[in-house]
Every structure is written in structure tokens, then in C-alpha cells.
Amino acid sequence: MRTAFLSRLVxxxxxxxxIHLLTGDLGFSVLEPFRDRFPDRxxxxxxxxxxxxxxxxxxxxxxxxxxxxxxxxxxxxxxxEQIRVxxxxxxxxxxxxxxxxxxxxxxxxxxxxxxxxxAFTRVLPNMAVMVPCDSHEAAWATTRLYQRQGPSYLRLxxxxxxxxxxxxxxxxxxxxxxxxxGTGRVAVLANGPILGECLKAAATxxxxxxxxxxVSVPAVSPLPAEPLLSLARACDRLVVVxxxxxxxxxxxxxxxxxxxxxGLPPVKRLGLDSAKIKIIGDxxxxxxxxGIDAAGITTAVLxxxxxxxx
Amino acid sequence: MSVENFPSAAIAGLAREAKLEALHMxxxxxxxxxxxxxxxxxxxxxxxxxxxxxxxxxxxxxxxxRFILSKGxxxxxxxxxxxxxxxxxxxxxxxxxxxxxxxxxxxxxxxxPGVEVSTGSLGHxxxxxxxxxxxxxxxxxxxxxxxxxxxxxxxxEGSIWEAALLAGARRVDNLVAIVDYNKIQSFGRVADxxxxxxxGAKWAAFGxxxxxxxxxxxxxxxxxxxxxxxxxxxxxxxxxxxxxxxxSYMEDQLLWHYRSPTADELRQxxxxxxx
Numbered sequence: 001m002r003t004a005f006l007s008r009l010v011x012x013x014x015x016x017x018x019i020h021l022l023t024g025d026l027g028f029s030v031l032e033p034f035r036d037r038f039p040d041r042x043x044x045x046x047x048x049x050x051x052x053x054x055x056x057x058x059x060x061x062x063x064x065x066x067x068x069x070x071x072x073x074x075x076x077x078x079x080x081e082q083i084r085v086x087x088x089x090x091x092x093x094x095x096x097x098x099x100x101x102x103x104x105x106x107x108x109x110x111x112x113x114x115x116x117x118x119a120f121t122r123v124l125p126n127m128a129v130m131v132p133c134d135s136h137e138a139a140w141a142t143t144r145l146y147q148r149q150g151p152s153y154l155r156l157x158x159x160x161x162x163x164x165x166x167x168x169x170x171x172x173x174x175x176x177x178x179x180x181x182g183t184g185r186v187a188v189l190a191n192g193p194i195l196g197e198c199l200k201a202a203a204t205x206x207x208x209x210x211x212x213x214x215v216s217v218p219a220v221s222p223l224p225a226e227p228l229l230s231l232a233r234a235c236d237r238l239v240v241v242x243x244x245x246x247x248x249x250x251x252x253x254x255x256x257x258x259x260x261x262x263g264l265p266p267v268k269r270l271g272l273d274s275a276k277i278k279i280i281g282d283x284x285x286x287x288x289x290x291g292i293d294a295a296g297i298t299t300a301v302l303x304x305x306x307x308x309x310x
Numbered sequence: 311m312s313v314e315n316f317p318s319a320a321i322a323g324l325a326r327e328a329k330l331e332a333l334h335m336x337x338x339x340x341x342x343x344x345x346x347x348x349x350x351x352x353x354x355x356x357x358x359x360x361x362x363x364x365x366x367x368x369x370x371x372x373x374x375x376r377f378i379l380s381k382g383x384x385x386x387x388x389x390x391x392x393x394x395x396x397x398x399x400x401x402x403x404x405x406x407x408x409x410x411x412x413x414x415x416x417x418x419x420x421x422x423p424g425v426e427v428s429t430g431s432l433g434h435x436x437x438x439x440x441x442x443x444x445x446x447x448x449x450x451x452x453x454x455x456x457x458x459x460x461x462x463x464x465x466x467e468g469s470i471w472e473a474a475l476l477a478g479a480r481r482v483d484n485l486v487a488i489v490d491y492n493k494i495q496s497f498g499r500v501a502d503x504x505x506x507x508x509x510g511a512k513w514a515a516f517g518x519x520x521x522x523x524x525x526x527x528x529x530x531x532x533x534x535x536x537x538x539x540x541x542x543x544x545x546x547x548x549x550x551x552x553x554x555x556x557x558s559y560m561e562d563q564l565l566w567h568y569r570s571p572t573a574d575e576l577r578q579x580x581x582x583x584x585x
Binding site: 040043045046048050051053054055056057058059060061062063064081082085086089090 | 419426427428430431433434436437438439440441442443444445446448456468469472473475476479480
């Protein structure tokens, strides 16, 4: 995903000399193609993320389109006030790009877990939030946010994630809603690489006679409300799975919209449990520990269906 | 810009008129920060009366110099100066801090010609100014300069020193910081709370060209600002100032970070500022 983002950014930067890239001294073996191709539009600001966002805002105020790059908590949480005031309040064309969304750096401990970033960014005014599931969606989201011209947050994985979409997503005017087919009265919505687990769970649930529709929703904000409401009207249950705290992310965003429309089905939110932040482990281990791997999702849906049959 | 033709009477008049406007603004709204406005007033008058290349009738002129009031709590004096320079109608000052009016209590850019950046949270302006300065360096020829006014207490913020490091390392010479060093921060004297000294040496160590100046001496400030901004590295004016300058009962008093003058105090202040 990191490489797909960077490749697309280089393509865009070939066409648009306003594009600048700032990094907080991260991006080894990722950012070099941009650095080497556009040295005058690349700044390594050092390990100083508050300043990075302020500088990005200043550049944007002189007409540049700025991308900033770091690991989730250093990209978002450390300079959150600069993002809120300098970028969002002024409605500037700055895209905050973060790697390590979720727990791909799980063995490195909670300092490196990207577990609340979607909540932090989603609440900010003027902010678009994108969480792609694979390299194709990452390239799609990069172009989408480039075209949008405003404050944006692009949450990427660590790199090396499996490709989920069969092909690039060419329609960059779309809302950020990708249906993976399936029939039935249960819908699973997800974003990020955890989507792959949802597809595996859907296959298992089919063998139990439960039909599941799987949707990738990279656009957490603005959330595509129309396709969500259409899907909700056609289903009995909505399950949201994300590699993020159960609080404040995609699950909350879906629940907010669904709760405002009478007669729609209940929403079950699966995600990272804040009671488990001290668990160290690799990504798959932490998915399992939080019940968001394929087995955990399958179990959750089966239990829900058994406890409250429709 | 040379000091020979510096318009001393116009600058003095601008400072005086702006201070009178600011007095009425904070009195009317019971607002704080008049002391912070008065320590900065002379420097702002020098900037807007002589130093900045600006076109009040064309506030978004791309070739303009930029000014950021990073100590956004001194907004009243900035608004007053901008109105007096013709950026927007002087009548707007009557609605300072008014409901649904443009002039907020901290420097507000939205809908206010001449205010480049909304500020109020300390420690943001120098980074933004640095980004602007870098963005403007590509401009052909005599590229615009970016001036950022900081408070002394604001220099407690780590982000100031992040920006100072990067600006020095990259020798961004069209960036000029001005520290309104009135020696009083929010809860007491700078020397007691978070001593900044040796202050000039800190900036110099970060790669900045340091100029120390009496922030109320218009000729000295104009001379220093004329020297800054094109010396091969970023410049900082450490402007030694007096909080509440020009009003005897406000001068060097922490109280006037917070108080707004009563009717009697207003009359006395007007008299002292006018004389």
C-alpha cells in the first residue's frame, strides 16, 4: 500500500508541480523515488511532526498541494492540534498520510498501534478520511484525495498487504464504496486490510447457510450515506469490522447514520478493544486476540444469529 | 528600505491611533490582553507603516510580504492597525468580539482582509510562517518575506524550537521572527516561570541572525527590520518591550494581561496615549 501510494503520488507530481511531500524522517525504502525525482518539492523536516503540519499549512497557503508522511501516531496524534487549527480550520489542501494503520506494528507495542486515528480525524471539520484495503484502493484514494482539494487523512497499512481487488479501481469520482458481491440478509462492512478476513468469514458463513454481502468502505468521512442506506434496507443485520478502536471509527460512523433512520437493522461493531492495549503480538495474533480475524468474525455473526434469529 | 526616509511621524501616529482604538475595543467588550497589545503596538506600526510591502486595496496581492501574529491574543491592536491602513472599514472595530461579526478575540483570518492566518493557540505561527517562506522562495526575483510575531511566553512551546531548527538548518532567509519580549507571561515574570536567557544565544545556536532592539524605538525597529530577511539565514528580532507601554498604571503589570479598563481608567489611558 505504501508503494502504491507513492507511485501514484509521483505520477500526479509529474503533472502538477504544486505537489510537495513532507516527511517526519520516516519512509526509508518508500519515499526515495519522490525525493530523487522532485528534490525541490520534498522536505524531510526531521523528527518534528508539529512543525511538519505547520509547515504544510504554510506551504498550502502559498498555493501548494501538500502531503505529509509518518507513522500513524506521529502523523496524527502528536500534531493533532496543528491538524485541527492550521489545516482544518483554514480548510487547506493538506493530506496527512499515515502508515501502520491498525496493528501491523503490533510487536512494537502500543506506542506504535494505530488504534484511534480514525476517530481523531473523523471528527475534525472539513476533513476527509480514507482507509483503503489494498494497493489498488490506496492508489485510488490517493487520486481521490488529490482531486478533492482540502484537508484529508489517508490511512495506509505497513506494506506487503495482500491485494484484495482483482484490478485497479479506475473510477476516481466514486464515493469510496466497493461491494464484493454476495447475497443474503447480513452485510459486513469493513475497511483496511482486515477486509480480507471479512471475505474469508463470509465464505465460512455461507457453509453455515448464512449469506453475507461484503462491502469495502474506505471513505469513512464523508461516509457514502446513500449506498449505506440502500444496503441497510435490504438487510437484517449490519456488521462493521475495523482494525481500529470500536469507538469512533467506521462502526461508529455507520451506527450514527443508521440510527437516524427508523426501521433499519441493528449494527454490530467489531474492532480493537481498549482493554487489550497492553497485549504485544504480531498483526494476526492481535486480530485474533480482538476477535477480528476470520474466525472471530465468523463466531460473532453465528452467535448473533443464534441469539436473535430473525 | 532605508532608515533615512522612514516616516517617523506617520508611524508614531499609526501606533497612537491604533492604541486608542484598541483601548475602546477592549473597554467596550471587557476583553483581556490590552497589555499585550501595547507592548506590540510600536512594532506593528513600524511593520505596517513602513516595512511590509503590502497593498491594502489588494490584500491578496501575490507579491505581498506576509505577517503572522502568532501571539494571536493581541488581535485588537492588529485589527486596529489593519483598519487604519484601509484593509477594512474602521467601523468594523466597533463590532470587535461581536456575535456573528468577523473580528474574533483572537486573530481571525476568515473574512478579515489582511489577517493571513487565524491564531490563538501559541506555538503555531512560526511553523506556518516557515512553510510560507519556503513556498514563496520559488517566486522570481525579490521574493516576499514572512514576518512572524511571537510572544516571550510562547517560546516555551516546543514547536517554536522545531520550527527554529528547520528554518536554521535550511537557511530560510526570507523568514523573520519578532519576539515581543515584554518579560511577563501568563502567570508571572518570564525570568521566574521559564527563564529564556540567554535568549539571543539560543536563537543564534539554532542558526539564526539575531538582532536585539528596543521594541518601542521606531527608528531602531525599522533599521533592524530593514537588515533582517536577506542575510543568508533566518532572522529574529528580539524586541525588548514593556507590557502596557504608554499607560502608566499598566506598564510592566501582569494584571493588564487580563483586566480591561474601567471608564475612569479608560479616560486616563486615552489622555496618556494621546499626549
